[in-house]
Amino acid sequence: MTDGQILGIDIGGTKLAVGLATPEGGLLARERRPSGMVDGPDAVIGRVVEMARAVISEAGTGAGEVTRIGIGCGGPLDPWRGVVLNALNNAGWIDIPLTDRLSDALGAPAYLDNDANAAALGEHRFGAGRGTANMVYLTVSTGVGGGVIAGGRLLRGENGNAAELGHLTVDAHGRPCQCGSVGCLEAYASGTNIAARAREALAACDEPSRLRSGPVADLTAADVSAAAEAGDPLAARVWSETTTLLGAGISSMIHAFNPSLVVLGGGVTAAGDLLLGPVRRAAAERTMPWLHEVVRIVPAELGDRAGILGAVAVALDGPRTLAERPTSHVHGRTDA
Numbered sequence: 522m523t524d525g526q527i528l529g530i531d532i533g534g535t536k537l538a539v540g541l542a543t544p545e546g547g548l549l550a551r552e553r554r555p556s557g558m559v560d561g562p563d564a565v566i567g568r569v570v571e572m573a574r575a576v577i578s579e580a581g582t583g584a585g586e587v588t589r590i591g592i593g594c595g596g597p598l599d600p601w602r603g604v605v606l607n608a609l610n611n612a613g614w615i616d617i618p619l620t621d622r623l624s625d626a627l628g629a630p631a632y633l634d635n636d637a638n639a640a641a642l643g644e645h646r647f648g649a650g651r652g653t654a655n656m657v658y659l660t661v662s663t664g665v666g667g668g669v670i671a672g673g674r675l676l677r678g679e680n681g682n683a684a685e686l687g688h689l690t691v692d693a694h695g696r697p698c699q700c701g702s703v704g705c706l707e708a709y710a711s712g713t714n715i716a717a718r719a720r721e722a723l724a725a726c727d728e729p730s731r732l733r734s735g736p737v738a739d740l741t742a743a744d745v746s747a748a749a750e751a752g753d754p755l756a757a758r759v760w761s762e763t764t765t766l767l768g769a770g771i772s773s774m775i776h777a778f779n780p781s782l783v784v785l786g787g788g789v790t791a792a793g794d795l796l797l798g799p800v801r802r803a804a805a806e807r808t809m810p811w812l813h814e815v816v817r818i819v820p821a822e823l824g825d826r827a828g829i830l831g832a833v834a835v836a837l838d839g840p841r842t843l844a845e846r847p848t849s850h851v852h853g854r855t856d857a
């Protein structure tokens with residue numbers, strides 16, 4: 522099948538993004554709206570369909586020109602059946618056959634993957650990872666997620682949940698994580714937890730800090746990095762621990778996957794070299810030289826196009842994904 526235009530749909534906890542793109546990743550039209558996840562799956566799917574029709578109309582796309590639909594959504598989900606098992610832990614989003622629903626409404630085959638895998642596929646196909654065969658993508662945002670390209674293919678694992686890189690243990694006796702474990706990378710390095718650790722550090726001492734200048738409850742990871750950059754000692758300690766643990770986690774990923782590239786995306790990477798510099802040093806100190814000498818740690822390139830182009834990449838990989846499902850996978854699609 523020759524690909525015409527591809528709809529990329531990014532269903533996030535706070536925002537929906539829908540775009541129409543060429544198979545080369547050129548964006549023809551796009552739209553964003555608040556998700557309103559609390560309204561339940563029917564309302565959100567209805568919103569997505571309206572947005573899709575709007576971008577198709579805006580781009581002047583004719584009937585039959587949209588040949589595939591790609592969807593990135595919070596997991597857990599089953600990429601082979603196209604079913605969301607429990608999206609973003611929202612009540613009501615349980616066992617939703619998302620690809621069937623959107624395919625029926627919009628008239629093209631649809632493919633689904635989790636948002637971190639989608640972003641990894643997007644960076645690999647259209648962004649910083651173009652041309653690499655072995656790549657780790659890590660998003661450091663509200664949470665910490667990841668995707669791994671191994672030998673040119675997305676690593677999916679036995680039931681589609683490989684590369685939960687935010688839940689690599691960086692401290693076996695560490696902070697509790699929302700996944701139920703302790704000491705996960707996410708429990709330190711997510712934007713939410715950087716802010717939480719700064720609040721804890723402030724509560725534990727009387728040390729003066731510019732982080733006390735506003736309401737402590739409203740602190741963000743960006744406040745912490747800005748204060749660290751301005752030389753605030755308390756913020757600098759929190760930031761330094763963050764970059765050390767991120768570097769340690771990334772070193773573990775390098776040891777596991779031997780990539781040529783580690784791509785860092787997500788809102789926390791807006792700190793730029795203040796993050797990348799110390800993360801690169803911390804990873805280098807911990808990584809075996811023969812693994813370190815072939816790898817670079819670089820920022821993601823797709824920026825605010827990451828969600829839509831990630832979903833487009835999911836669509837382009839979709840048929841291969843369905844063909845490669847593990848034979849032992851108990852929920853395997855029976856119609857493919």
Ligand SMILES: [Zn+2]
Pocket residue numbers: 687688698699700701702703705707708
């Ligand atoms: Zn965890």
